[in-house]
Amino acid sequence: MDLRITFQTQLNRQTAALRKQTDALARLQQQASTGLRVQSPSDDPVATAQLLRLRSEDGRRDAQQANGSTVQTKLDQANTQLLDASSILSRAREIATDGASDGNDPTAFETMAREVDGLIDRMMTLANARDDGKALFGGTSTKRDPFVVTSTDSFGRPATVAYQGSDDPAAVTVGQGQQVDMLQPGESIFQRPGQDVFQALIGLRDLLRNTGGLPLGSQRQALSQQVGTLDQSQQAILDSVGGVSASLESIQGINNRLSDLKLQGQTDISNLESADISQVVVQLTAQQNLLTSTLAVTRMSFDQNLLDLLR
Amino acid sequence: MNSFEIGLSALRASQRGIDLAGQNLANATTPGYHRQSLLTSARVVAGEGLGVEVTQVRRLYEASVENALRTNVSRSGRVDAELTTLRKVESLWTPGTGTVSDRTEQLFNGLAQLTARPDDVALRQTFLSTAAGLAGEVNNLARSFTQTRNDLRGEIDDSVAKLNAGATRLASLNQQIESIERVGGQANDLRDQRDEVIKDIASRVDVRTIDQPYGVVNVIAANAALVVGTTAAQFQANADSAGVLSLSVQGATAPLTVSEGSLAGQLNAYNQIVTQQTPALDNFARELASSIDSVHATGLGLDGPVTTALGSRAVSSPTAPLATTAPLPVQAGSLYLSVTDQSTGDRTLTQIAIDPATQSLQDVAAAITTASGGQVTGTVTSDNRLQLQAQSGFAFDFAGRIPSDPTNVMMNGTTVPTISGNYTGSANGTYSVQVVGSGTVGVTANLRLEARDANNNLVASVNIGQGYVPGTPVSIGNGMTVRLGAGTTSSGSFSIPVVANADTSGVLAATGVGSLFQGQDALSLKVRPEVMSDPRQLAGSRDGEPGDGSNFARMEQVRDQPVLAGQTFQEYLAGQSASAGSAVQQREDQQQALQALGDRLQAEQQSVSGVDVNEEALSLLQHQREFEMAARFITVVNSTLDDLVNIVS
Numbered sequence: 001m002d003l004r005i006t007f008q009t010q011l012n013r014q015t016a017a018l019r020k021q022t023d024a025l026a027r028l029q030q031q032a033s034t035g036l037r038v039q040s041p042s043d044d045p046v047a048t049a050q051l052l053r054l055r056s057e058d059g060r061r062d063a064q065q066a067n068g069s070t071v072q073t074k075l076d077q078a079n080t081q082l083l084d085a086s087s088i089l090s091r092a093r094e095i096a097t098d099g100a101s102d103g104n105d106p107t108a109f110e111t112m113a114r115e116v117d118g119l120i121d122r123m124m125t126l127a128n129a130r131d132d133g134k135a136l137f138g139g140t141s142t143k144r145d146p147f148v149v150t151s152t153d154s155f156g157r158p159a160t161v162a163y164q165g166s167d168d169p170a171a172v173t174v175g176q177g178q179q180v181d182m183l184q185p186g187e188s189i190f191q192r193p194g195q196d197v198f199q200a201l202i203g204l205r206d207l208l209r210n211t212g213g214l215p216l217g218s219q220r221q222a223l224s225q226q227v228g229t230l231d232q233s234q235q236a237i238l239d240s241v242g243g244v245s246a247s248l249e250s251i252q253g254i255n256n257r258l259s260d261l262k263l264q265g266q267t268d269i270s271n272l273e274s275a276d277i278s279q280v281v282v283q284l285t286a287q288q289n290l291l292t293s294t295l296a297v298t299r300m301s302f303d304q305n306l307l308d309l310l311r
Numbered sequence: 312m313n314s315f316e317i318g319l320s321a322l323r324a325s326q327r328g329i330d331l332a333g334q335n336l337a338n339a340t341t342p343g344y345h346r347q348s349l350l351t352s353a354r355v356v357a358g359e360g361l362g363v364e365v366t367q368v369r370r371l372y373e374a375s376v377e378n379a380l381r382t383n384v385s386r387s388g389r390v391d392a393e394l395t396t397l398r399k400v401e402s403l404w405t406p407g408t409g410t411v412s413d414r415t416e417q418l419f420n421g422l423a424q425l426t427a428r429p430d431d432v433a434l435r436q437t438f439l440s441t442a443a444g445l446a447g448e449v450n451n452l453a454r455s456f457t458q459t460r461n462d463l464r465g466e467i468d469d470s471v472a473k474l475n476a477g478a479t480r481l482a483s484l485n486q487q488i489e490s491i492e493r494v495g496g497q498a499n500d501l502r503d504q505r506d507e508v509i510k511d512i513a514s515r516v517d518v519r520t521i522d523q524p525y526g527v528v529n530v531i532a533a534n535a536a537l538v539v540g541t542t543a544a545q546f547q548a549n550a551d552s553a554g555v556l557s558l559s560v561q562g563a564t565a566p567l568t569v570s571e572g573s574l575a576g577q578l579n580a581y582n583q584i585v586t587q588q589t590p591a592l593d594n595f596a597r598e599l600a601s602s603i604d605s606v607h608a609t610g611l612g613l614d615g616p617v618t619t620a621l622g623s624r625a626v627s628s629p630t631a632p633l634a635t636t637a638p639l640p641v642q643a644g645s646l647y648l649s650v651t652d653q654s655t656g657d658r659t660l661t662q663i664a665i666d667p668a669t670q671s672l673q674d675v676a677a678a679i680t681t682a683s684g685g686q687v688t689g690t691v692t693s694d695n696r697l698q699l700q701a702q703s704g705f706a707f708d709f710a711g712r713i714p715s716d717p718t719n720v721m722m723n724g725t726t727v728p729t730i731s732g733n734y735t736g737s738a739n740g741t742y743s744v745q746v747v748g749s750g751t752v753g754v755t756a757n758l759r760l761e762a763r764d765a766n767n768n769l770v771a772s773v774n775i776g777q778g779y780v781p782g783t784p785v786s787i788g789n790g791m792t793v794r795l796g797a798g799t800t801s802s803g804s805f806s807i808p809v810v811a812n813a814d815t816s817g818v819l820a821a822t823g824v825g826s827l828f829q830g831q832d833a834l835s836l837k838v839r840p841e842v843m844s845d846p847r848q849l850a851g852s853r854d855g856e857p858g859d860g861s862n863f864a865r866m867e868q869v870r871d872q873p874v875l876a877g878q879t880f881q882e883y884l885a886g887q888s889a890s891a892g893s894a895v896q897q898r899e900d901q902q903q904a905l906q907a908l909g910d911r912l913q914a915e916q917q918s919v920s921g922v923d924v925n926e927e928a929l930s931l932l933q934h935q936r937e938f939e940m941a942a943r944f945i946t947v948v949n950s951t952l953d954d955l956v957n958i959v960s
Contacts, residue, residue, distance in 0.1 A: 006921030007339050009914050016910055040405050041892025042398075042899065048892055049885035052406050056416050056881045063420035070427040134430065140733075140852070140859035142430060167784065167792050168733045170858040172427040173867060182427065183858055193783040 014298040021291045028284045031275040038273045047272045054269045060176070061262045068174045068255045071182045075248050077131040078184070082241045084126050085190075088119050089197065089234040093227055096204050100224035106216055113208035120158055120201045124149070127190050127197075137186030138165030146186040147198070157205070161198035163187040175254045180247055184240070195236035200229045313361050314948040320362030321941035324351055327365050328934030335922045335930075343507035345370050345920040347499055370499040373919040377506070378520075380916055381513045383909045385571035388514040390905060392576025394898040396463065396584050401891040403455050403588075404884075411452055411595075412884040414445035422867035425851055429860030430613060435846035439838060446828065446836045449596050453833035456588045463581045467548050467556065470515050470574050474532075475545045477512045481505060481530060482543035488526040489541070498526060512537070516558070517571035533567040533574075535560050548578075556581050584894075591887060592833040594875060600836060601639045601817065602869045604826035608819035609709050609812065610850030610862030616651045616706035622697035623823030623839050624831060626672045629691040633667035633675070637821040638831040641667040644815030645739065647711045648679060650686045653704050660714040660808050665816035672697055675818060683707070697822040709819060710853050710862075711810030713791065717744070719806040726752045726781075726798030733854040733861070734809040735790035740765025742807040744793065746775070749801035753781045760795070762787035765809075825850065 003009075031037060041048040095112045098104050128145040129136045138146035146165035149158040169181035190197045204226050206212070210219050328349050338344040350367040353360050406412040421438040428434050484505040491498040505528065512518055512532060519531040523540065530538040537544050545561040556578055557566035569575040626636040633641045646663040661682045665675065676689030676697055686705045690698045701707050717730050728744070747759040758776025763769055771787035779785070781797035791807065814820070823829055823839070827849070830836040842848045851866075852859040875883040 003914060003918040004921065004923055004926075006917045006923045008921045009917040011340065012910065012913050012917070016906075040895075041401055041888045042895035043892070045889040045892035045896060048406070049882075049889040052412055052881060052885040052888065055406075056412075059416045059420050060423065063423040066424055067427040134858060138858070140854055140856035142856070142858035166854060166856045166859070167731050168790060168854050168856070168859060168861075170429075171861065171864070173423050173864055176871075179864070187784070193780045 010301055014294070014301070017294050018291070018298070021287060021294060025284070025287045025291060028280055028287055031280045032277065032284055035275055035277065036273050037275040051269060051272055054265050054272070058262060058265050058269070061258050061265070064173065064175055065255060065258050065262075067172050068251050068258070071172050071174060071180050072248065072251050072255075074131055074136065074182050075244050075251065077129070078136050079241060079244045079248070081126045081129045081136060082189070082237055082244060085123060085197065086234055086237045086241065088123050088126075089200070089230055089237060092116060092119055092201055092204055093230045093234070095208070096223050096227045096230055099208055100220050100227065102220065109208045109210070113205050116201060116205040116208060117157060120198070120205065123190075123197060123201060124158070124161070127186055134183075135165065136183060137189060139183055139185035140168045140170045141166035142170070142183065147190065153211075158198070158202060161191075161202075163191055174251060175258065178254060180251060184243075189236065189240040192236045195232050197233045197237065200226070200233040203229065313359075315945065317360075317362035318941050318945035318948060320354055320364060321944065322938060324349075324363045324365055325934045325937035325941060328937065329931060331368065332927045332931040332934065336924060336927045339922040339924055339927075343503050343510065344922070345372050345499070345503055346922045347371070368497055368499060370497075370502060371920050373916070376912060376916045376919060380909070380912045381510060381518065382571075383905060383912055384510055385513045385517050387902070387905045387909060388573035389571045389576040389579075390898050390901045392573040393580055393584065394895065394902060396459065396577075396580035397891065397895045397898055399459050400456075400584060400588055401888075401895045403452055403459075404888045404891045406884070406888055409444075409448065411445065411448050412881065412888070414441065414448050415599075415880050415884065417441045418445050419867055419870040422863050425863040426860035426867065429851045429863055430857035432613075432846050435849050435851075439843055439846055439849065442827065443838045443843060446830075446838055449592065449833050449836050453589065453592055453596075456585055456592065460581060460585045463577055463585065464556070467574065467577045467581060470577060471546055471548050471558070474512055474515045474574070475543075477508050478530070478532075478537050478543035478545065481508045481512070481538045482541050484508065485527045485538065486541040492526040502526065513572065515572045515574045516569050517575070533558060533569045535567050554586075589833065595880065595883060596833040596836045597639065597831055598874045599880065600826070600828040600831060601820050602872065602874050603866055604820035604823070604828055605814060605817055606862065606866045606869065607827040607850050608825035609711060609814055609853075610865075611708055611710050611852045611855045612850050613847040613852075613857055615855045616649065616708040617825075618701040618706050620699045620824050621692070623826050623829035624821060625695040626822070627695070629672045629695050631671055633670055633672060633818070633821065636672070637667065637818075639817065639821040641665065641816055641818050641821045643667065644817070646679075646816055646818055647709060647739075647810045647813040648683055648687065649708050649710060649712055649714075650683050650701070651706045651708070653706055657715045658712065660712070660810070662808070665818050667816070667818075672822065675822075697824055699824065708855075709813045709825065710855070711813030712854060713807055713809060717805035717807050719804070721805070722746070722803030723801040724799035724803060726800045726803070727796045728803075728805050729794045729796070730791060730807055731784065731794070732791040733859070734811065736764070736809060737811050738765065739810050739812060739815065740808075742770070742787070742791070742809055743767075744787065744805050744807065746800045746803040748776070749799075750776060751799050752776070752795045752797055753779045758800075760785070760787075760793065762793075
């Protein structure tokens with residue numbers, strides 16, 4: 001037997017239908033206005049967990065990229081200073097070569113020595129160079145000057161230079177599980193065993209001033225040997241330049257990789273949480289039409305009944 | 312002649328029919344109303360028909376459908392109540408800007424940034440604000456869960472009060488119905504009212520009804536007699552000593568088993584759903600504090616070692632073993648104390664054994680005093696916190712740095728070894744350094760230095776003979792360097808204690824010495840005020856140099872550690888959100904299924920008991936016609952009698 005359809009049954013059915021349609025319409029309107037498919041965890045619990053992970057990775061990459069940028073700035077600065085140091089040593093080599101040359105007038109040695117004094121001062125300045133107030137070549141010890149003159153000759157000129165920075169490089173996280181040494185200990189650059197830059201320059205200066213009282217021939221021979229010492233010191237600097245360049249290249253590679261991963265992560269986030277707007281608009285239109293027709297049918301069904309015919 | 316009597320009975324019956332159609336139409340939309348119909352039969356007196364009589368006004372009622380509807384109402388009540396609470400819980404766990412998950416990520420990202428700029432005080436301040444924001448949000452979330460639970464308690468009390476009022480009203484209706492039906496009357500409308508009351512009770516608890524004579528109904532709610540005849544029991548909600556809330560009959564203590572209805576849902580929400588959130592959040596807060604603080608406590612601030620330290624976490628008893636008194640877990644392990652002579656810069660490293668099963672806080676304090684030879688004095692404050700105070704001219708830390716001088720030095724000559732650097736290995740132990748050969752440092756050929764780790768693995772073999780410039784550093788791996796001064800040695804040796812984790816026991820985090828956070832649960836978590844007011848105290852370094860952010864890196868690495876039951880913090884929070892979302896989704900599915908079932912049952916119930924206005928209109932027409940026919944009949948009879956009277960007259 002068919003069910004008796006009463007006024008209340010009709011009312012219940014229409015109410016239930018309108019409630020469902022209004023709810024669906026509200027959800028679609030929210031998606032259309034925010035562009036987001038996942039508004040709360042219950043919309044898609046699995047996607048919610050995935051979104052949290054992806055956003056976490058995205059934020060982490062931002063921090064790593066910022067670190068990479070800081071490291072790059074420091075390494076660029078260090079590279080500039082080291083290239084200057086190399087050019088100082090090149091000039092010192094030229095002076096030593098000139099001094100060793102037989103054709104050179106020994107009376108010019110004092111002038112050359114004065115130039116080397118300037119080179120030593122310049123080398124001290126750049127070895128103690130700072131960026132943003134922090135020593136570039138002191139390792140983790142960024143506050144105090146990495147190099148200090150520990151003794152002077154009778155004229156107050158530097159005789160020995162000592163390293164007082166840290167032995168530890170300042171390592172920075174630039175990628176997941178990836179660290180790059182941002183600030184190198186200066187001792188491993190300027191004062192390697194047998195490749196002491198300051199010692200090479202001070203030695204050249206003292207040879208030019210002939211503080212050892214050598215005969216001219218021996219002095220020229222010693223100056224000639226000093227060219228080799230300067231070459232070794234310059235090699236230490238160039239090795240460090242190579243190391244810094246390699247680090248810069250590595251940073252660039254990591255940054256590029258981070259950019260790619262970030263783009264992929266953002267695409268994944270968008271795919272997971274974003275609503276398909278064209279689909280939403282189509283569904284919204286369909287839902288609106290359905291609601292309109294339901295309202296019309298509701299009105300019609302309550303318009304007519306037998307009581308109207310009783311006169 | 313009975314014609315008038317017959318006509319009159321027909322008039323009465325049709326009038327009753329018109330009244331009933333009117334009553335049905337009037338209550339077409341009245342909730343709980345069941346349509347009524349007229350049952351008539353021929354009136355027979357002494358075997359002779361005497362018109363029509365109304366034998367019953369029938370209330371159209373299908374018990375099986377009504378019971379199914381009531382069960383559906385009960386189930387919906389439970390699901391709705393649970394869903395309401397679950398939606399609140401879901402919204403609290405929903406990730407978004409400023410939430411716990413967002414701020415946790417910010418915390419670790421801040422630590423990552425600090426590795427690049429460890430001495431940037433402004434960045435340190437920003438990080439501390441982030442940490443304080445995270446702690447504050449954890450506090451807010453904990454308070455919200457407590458508030459939700461308190462609100463639920465109020466709702467449960469309110470629901471119980473309404474249930475009790477319903478029981479009283481039901482008993483009263485039983486009495487009225489019985490008094491009418493005992494004398495042969497029909498109390499259809501009162502039965503409708505009573506069914507509505509039962510429905511309301513069913514929406515709160517699971518009910519069963521037992522029909523009694525004269526229309527009386529006994530109601531069993533939550534397997535307890537709520538209404539028996541005209542007597543109503545009263546229910547109450549009480550919490551036991553563990554805080555578990557249950558329903559019981561007033562005057563009895565046995566808890567009732569409420570399986571359905573809004574009270575079942577509210578009780579489940581109170582005892583399970585919300586109650587489970589607080590320990591989950593406490594767990595997060597405790598692990599965050601413990602894992603970050605255990606690293607922070609073994610680092611150094613911008614001002615290096617300290618001269619005094621006061622623990623931020625109190626034990627419950629200073630004399631009982633830490634295993635039962637510490638606010639955070641302590642395990643058997645070692646604590647490495649470094650003491651620095653501030654005048655010379657010389658630093659010693661001392662290992663202190665910690666056993667929470669036997670040592671109390673006072674024992675630990677005494678052990679620190681003893682191990683440092685009195686250079687650091689450990690005491691317990693009156694509020695059960697650990698306090699450390701260095702002797703004048705000394706400072707201490709727990710960074711585990713290698714000591715200034717090697718230990719067990721036996722060089723068998725005049726050369727003096729010095730060590731420096733920051734150990735970067737992953738295991739605690741002692742490096743053994745052995746000179747291979749005899750001779751003069753920097754002069755003798757084939758004079759070597761071999762370094763072996765705690766497992767006797769060769770980690771470095773370096774030349775210190777011919778070609779070595781005395782006093783220059785040589786690396787022996789894992790961040791450490793050795794210098795040998797000019798002089799002689801004959802198969803000399805020395806040791807270097809190395810520490811990767813200066814507190815394997817967790818006693819520093821448990822007592823809050825050198826901690827970043829204080830508090831041990833979600834409500835009490837906050838950044839330690841001393842650090843908050845002085846960002847320089849943020850311990851980001853392990854070697855004490857301003858440019859060293861290695862301890863920040865260690866703290867940042869905590870984010871990838873499975874510290875919460877095999878999950879990282881981010882995975883744990885995602886799990887909470889997903890779990891809350893899944894629970895909401897599940898209840899929404901249940902709600903939709905129950906709604907659909909309810910709609911079908913409602914339609915079935917309406918099919919039997921609902922008022923159809925068209926039917927009633929026809930019924931009205933029918934009874935109108937009956938009335939007209941009866942009136943016509945009486946007119947005819949009267950006319951016939953007139954004719955008879957005219958003949959007689």
